[in-house]
Amino acid sequence: MTSTDVTEPIIRVENLTAGYDGRTILENVSFTVNRGEVFVILGGSGCGKSTLLKHMIGLYDVAGGHVYIEGNDIVAADGPAREAILRKFGVMYQSGALFGSMTLLENVRLPMEAFTSLDMEQMDLLARMKLSLVGLVQFTGHLPNEISGGMQKRAAIARAMALDPAILFLDEPSAGLDPITSAELDALIRRLADNLGVTFVIVTHELASIYAIADRVIMLDKRVKGIIAEGDPRRLRDESADPYVRQFFHREAEVAAPT
Amino acid sequence: MANAALAVSDAPDGRLIVALSGRLVADTIPTVWRDALKAVRGAVSRPVTVDAAGVDYCDGAGIALLVDLLREPRQAPIEVANLAPAFHALLAQYDPHNLEHDLDPPPPRRPAIEEIGRTASTVLRDLRTQVEFLGQATSALAAAIRHPSTIRWRDVGAVCERVGADAVPIVALIAFLLGVILAFQSAVPMKRYGAEIFVADLIGIGMVRELGALITAILLAGRTGAAFAAEIGTMRVNQEIDALTTMGLDPVRFLVSTRVIAAVLMTPLLTLFAMLVGTLGGAFTMLSYGVPFVTFVKEVDGIVNFQDFVAGWVKSFVFAIAIAGIGCLRGLQTAAGASAVGDSATRAVVSGLVLIVIIDGVFAVIYFMLDI
Numbered sequence: 001m002t003s004t005d006v007t008e009p010i011i012r013v014e015n016l017t018a019g020y021d022g023r024t025i026l027e028n029v030s031f032t033v034n035r036g037e038v039f040v041i042l043g044g045s046g047c048g049k050s051t052l053l054k055h056m057i058g059l060y061d062v063a064g065g066h067v068y069i070e071g072n073d074i075v076a077a078d079g080p081a082r083e084a085i086l087r088k089f090g091v092m093y094q095s096g097a098l099f100g101s102m103t104l105l106e107n108v109r110l111p112m113e114a115f116t117s118l119d120m121e122q123m124d125l126l127a128r129m130k131l132s133l134v135g136l137v138q139f140t141g142h143l144p145n146e147i148s149g150g151m152q153k154r155a156a157i158a159r160a161m162a163l164d165p166a167i168l169f170l171d172e173p174s175a176g177l178d179p180i181t182s183a184e185l186d187a188l189i190r191r192l193a194d195n196l197g198v199t200f201v202i203v204t205h206e207l208a209s210i211y212a213i214a215d216r217v218i219m220l221d222k223r224v225k226g227i228i229a230e231g232d233p234r235r236l237r238d239e240s241a242d243p244y245v246r247q248f249f250h251r252e253a254e255v256a257a258p259t
Numbered sequence: 260m261a262n263a264a265l266a267v268s269d270a271p272d273g274r275l276i277v278a279l280s281g282r283l284v285a286d287t288i289p290t291v292w293r294d295a296l297k298a299v300r301g302a303v304s305r306p307v308t309v310d311a312a313g314v315d316y317c318d319g320a321g322i323a324l325l326v327d328l329l330r331e332p333r334q335a336p337i338e339v340a341n342l343a344p345a346f347h348a349l350l351a352q353y354d355p356h357n358l359e360h361d362l363d364p365p366p367p368r369r370p371a372i373e374e375i376g377r378t379a380s381t382v383l384r385d386l387r388t389q390v391e392f393l394g395q396a397t398s399a400l401a402a403a404i405r406h407p408s409t410i411r412w413r414d415v416g417a418v419c420e421r422v423g424a425d426a427v428p429i430v431a432l433i434a435f436l437l438g439v440i441l442a443f444q445s446a447v448p449m450k451r452y453g454a455e456i457f458v459a460d461l462i463g464i465g466m467v468r469e470l471g472a473l474i475t476a477i478l479l480a481g482r483t484g485a486a487f488a489a490e491i492g493t494m495r496v497n498q499e500i501d502a503l504t505t506m507g508l509d510p511v512r513f514l515v516s517t518r519v520i521a522a523v524l525m526t527p528l529l530t531l532f533a534m535l536v537g538t539l540g541g542a543f544t545m546l547s548y549g550v551p552f553v554t555f556v557k558e559v560d561g562i563v564n565f566q567d568f569v570a571g572w573v574k575s576f577v578f579a580i581a582i583a584g585i586g587c588l589r590g591l592q593t594a595a596g597a598s599a600v601g602d603s604a605t606r607a608v609v610s611g612l613v614l615i616v617i618i619d620g621v622f623a624v625i626y627f628m629l630d631i
Contacts, residue, residue, distance in 0.1 A: 101598045116285040118320065122292055126285075126323040128358040137358055145595035163285070164318040195348045 010035040010167060010199050011056070016065035018048070018055040024063065025051045027225040031218055035166075036197040038189060038213045040233070042205050043220035044248070049203040050094065050171055052220065056201070057091055057169055058082070070166070087115065089167035090160030094175070096152035098144040104131060104155045105140040111162040130158040133188060135181075150177040154185065161192075167199045168192075174206040186212040207251065219245060263287040263321075264313075267298045275302040277328070280313025283321025292324045296331070304334045312341035322349050330355035389610075392511075392588045396519060396580075399512040403520065414517040415524075422483050422583075423525030427532065429482070433474055434533040438462060438540025441470075446548050455548045456558055462541030463559035468571045471534030473619065476578035479526060480611030484586035487518050488607035491590025492600040500591065515587040522583035523576060530575035570631050574622055581614045 011033035019025040025048040033039045041049050055062050058074040067074045074085050098107050108127040112118060118126065131137050134154035136147075144152050153173060160168055173189075174182040186209050192198045193213075204210065210217060210233050217236065219229040221244065229236050229245045237249035266278040277298055279291070299307055309328055314321070325339055342350065369377070403410045446458050491514055494500050503510050542555040589607040593599050 100595075112285070116320070118285060118289050119293070122289065122320070122323065122327070125327055125358065126320055129323055129326060129353055130319065132353060132358055161319070164320070191348075191352070195345055 009033065010070055011201065012066075012068040013056065014066045014068070016052070016055060016067065017063040018051055018060070018065075019063060020051075020060075024225060025222070026055075026220070028065070029220075029226045030065075031227065031230065033167075033199060033201055034216075035199055036193060037215040038193050038200040038202065040210050040214040040217040041201065041203045041220065042210060042217055042248075044205070044222070047220040047222040048225070049205075049220055053169055053171055053201070053203050057089065058086070087163065088165055089169055090163065090165040092153065092156045092160045092168070092170045092173060094171040096144070096149070096156040098152055098155055098159065100144050103141050103143055104136060104147070104158075107144070107155060108159045108162050111159070115163055127158075127162070130161055131155065133161070134158045135184065150181050153177065154181070157185070157188075164196075165198070167201065170200065170202045170204075172204055173202060174204060174209045179208075182206070182209060183212070185209075189213050207249065219248065263291045265291045265294050265298075267294075270308070273305060275299075275305050275307045276310055277307060278310040278313060279324075280315075282316045283314055283324060284316065284318045285320035288320055288324055292327070295324065295328060299328050299331055299333075299337065302335075303332075306335045307333075307337040309337065309339045310341055311339055311343075311346070314342065314346065317342075317346040317349065322346065322353070325350055326353050326355045326358070330358065388592070389585070389588065392591075393584065395511045396515055396584050396587075399509070399516045400519060402512065403516050409512075410520065411513075411517055415521050418518055418521035419525050421486070422479070422521050423529060426478065426482060426525075426529060430475060430478055430529050430533050431536050433478060434466075434471065434537040435540040435543075437470060437474060438466065438537035438542075439544045441465060441537075442541040442544035446545065450548065455545065455550055456554065458541065458545055458548075459550070459555045459558035460562040462538055463563045464567060466534050466537040466541070467563050468567050469619075471537055472530045472571050472574040472578060473615070474537070475526060475530045475533045475575060476582060476615045477612065479522070479529075479578065480582045480608055480615060483522060484582045484589075484607040484611040485604040487583060487586030488589040488593075488603040489600055491587055492593035492603040495591065495593040496595060496600060510591060511587075515584070515591075518587055519580060519583045522579040526579035526582075527572060527575045530572060534571065566631055570622075570626055574619065577618055577622075578615060581618060582611045585610045585614060 009032040013032070014030050016029045017024060017027050018029075029052065041052055043049050054060050056067050056074075058067070058077075062075050065075070069085050069088055072081065072085050074082065077085050098104070099110070102110070105124065105127050108130050109123050112123040112126060116123070128137055128140055131140055134157055136151060136155055136158065139147055139151065139155075144155070147155070153176070157168075157170065157173065160170075170189075173185055177185065189200055189202070190213050193200055193215075200213075202209075202213070214233050216231060217229075217233050218227045219236070220226065221228045229240055229242060233249065236245055240246050240249075263279070263281045263283050266276075266280070268276045268278070270276050275298065277295055279295065281287070283291075295309075299309075307328075309325065311325070317325075325342075329337060329339065331337070339347075339350065442458055442462055445461050446455055449455050449458055491500070494514075500510050500514075503513055538559060542550075542552055545555050546552065586607040589603045589610065592606075593603040
């Protein structure tokens with residue numbers, strides 16, 4: 001949340017190779033994410049979308065390559081330097097990953113307690129405001145297991161936004177949500193990007209959401225272990241020369257080999 | 260850019276002007292926030308204008324400061340003026356007077372007497388559940404014995420490895436140390452009467468009749484009972500138990516039978532091992548008191564008869580069923596959430612230990628009545 005210059009790259013991924021247990025899932029993947037844009041990583045199931053996200057946020061060690069966040073390489077960073085990079089972004093995990101023993105308010109307040117000097121009353125108000133942004137202000141005293149899965153996701157977004165990070169990584173934010181809540185979430189993402197200049201990196205394959213929020217997308221494919229398309233989603237849908245990409249955007253069932 | 264700053268002044272028309280300036284971000288505003296709130300609270304009956312013309316930047320905490328000023332109960336109006344449009348759009352997202360309403364606030368604490376009643380009722384219900392589960396598990400085991408092909412023997416093998424083979428080092432260590440400690444503690448007074456040799460009798464009888472089975476059962480409760488509860492509890496949280504049920508597979512038969520069978524197969528073997536290693540620990544200690552190994556073994560052989568051995572060994576089968584069963588039951592009873600799995604594991608260990616004491620007591624009474 002520092003600037004709204006949309007042309008400056010805030011994330012640079014260079015020749016990223018990643019996988020698990022010696023199995024390579026992504027090979028030599030390179031792309032940039034501009035400041036303030038809503039950037040969507042999409043692709044079929046098992047193509048490595050979540051793997052890419054987890055390696056971008058430094059959750060797993062990469063097999064090769066670099067991930068620069070605001071110019072700092074998270075792959076090489078260690079100790080305080082790494083902590084400083086981690087504070088630049090918030091993450092919403094696919095399952096929400098809320099702390100089950102804490103109320104929603106306490107979940108959202110936790111990063112504030114750790115990293116700000118605000119009073120408890122100030123943090124409480126701020127946490128309530130974050131929860132009100134995602135429509136959960138009436139549930140601040142609830143435990144995560146007392147609310148629905150969709151509500152847990154929204155609370156997780158509120159927690160990811162607790163420290164007003166410059167970048168928000170969202171893993172499948174719309175999955176499991178009803179269409180109205182999903183549309184509200186899309187509007188929230190767009191509003192935060194437009195008004196605050198927050199950069200979003202979102203993993204999803206919900207086409208309706210992609211058209212509603214994405215400035216730019218990359219499409220991954222497991223057969224090439226990397227990116228097969230990049231750009232505006234509508235243009236890719238209408239103009240891509242790759243039949244697999246068009247098929248994906250048109251939701252056609254027949255499987256075509258990627259070019 | 261400048262840090263957050265506050266200037267309070269009076270306007271000619273009687274309004275209070277609270278002028279904010281600089282960067283209103285979480286790291287810089289706590290003091291400004293407190294001061295601004297104090298100024299606004301001190302002018303409840305005067306109109307207030309919060310002048311944000313000098314605000315360079317506002318993060319979520321900066322907006323929260325403005326919201327906090329706007330939501331203060333007051334008699335005269337308050338307004339925010341000259342806030343940059345981008346930040347005004349952020350402020351407009353919130354309804355300052357609608358941030359405190361919990362739909363379902365936590366229930367008030369109940370009176371102590373009601374809590375006692377509820378706890379007693381829960382304990383009784385739990386006891387009933389345990390009896391029901393014992394019936395279900397027995398029925399599933401009986402079905403398994405009648406139709407062995409219905410059992411997933413590969414799973415039984417894997418559980419046997421975890422319950423049995425993997426537990427050998429800890430059982431050996433504890434049993435050996437128990438033998439050593441028992442021998443040391445009893446040898447000192449015995450030596451006064453020149454009766455060191457009878458330490459062998461104590462160790463032999465104690466290990467074979469009582470301690471071998473008991474120590475194995477306690478280790479089983481802490482290790483295997485907790486593991487079963489955590490494993491099945493995680494399956495419950497991940498809805499795997501629901502998936503089994505909707506597939507028409509009985510979770511008791513599918514998950515509990517394999518674990519109870521594995522425990523029943525392995526616990527008696529571990530008990531035998533504990534009896535042997537514990538006695539060896541005693542023999543090892545008595546070497547330092549001048550009792551040769553052969554003499555010790557001969558003494559044990561003379562005092563411990565087959566009846567003693569059976570009396571101790573039979574318990575291990577019952578312990579195995581009880582501990583594995585209660586571990587699985589606690590796992591199946593797991594509520595939602597990550598902490599629930601931990602709770603189940605704890606409850607499995609506590610219930611397992613309580614059951615061990617009860618079962619051991621029952622055996623003691625039976626043996627007394629049968630004069631064994």
